Amino acid sequence: MQKYVCDVCGYIYDPAEGDPDNGVDPGTPFEKLxxxxxxxxxxxxxxxxxPAD
Numbered sequence: 815m816q817k818y819v820c821d822v823c824g825y826i827y828d829p830a831e832g833d834p835d836n837g838v839d840p841g842t843p844f845e846k847l848x849x850x851x852x853x854x855x856x857x858x859x860x861x862x863x864x865p866a867d
Contacts, residue, residue, distance in 0.1 A: 818844045826856040826866055847861040 815829035832840040836854055
């Protein structure tokens with residue numbers, strides 16, 4: 815699954831890990847994150863993320 819990086823702070827969303835502290839189960843692809851999900855480090859929206867290389 816594709817990892818995504820926050821363009822603001824550099825946080826990497828890894829679908830294999832999810833974001834359990836914010837209710838996102840491991841195995842959740844970026845495209846399936848809730849629309850109101852934000853970067854857990856800086857609060858940036860999903861629109862501020864780009865596919866990681």
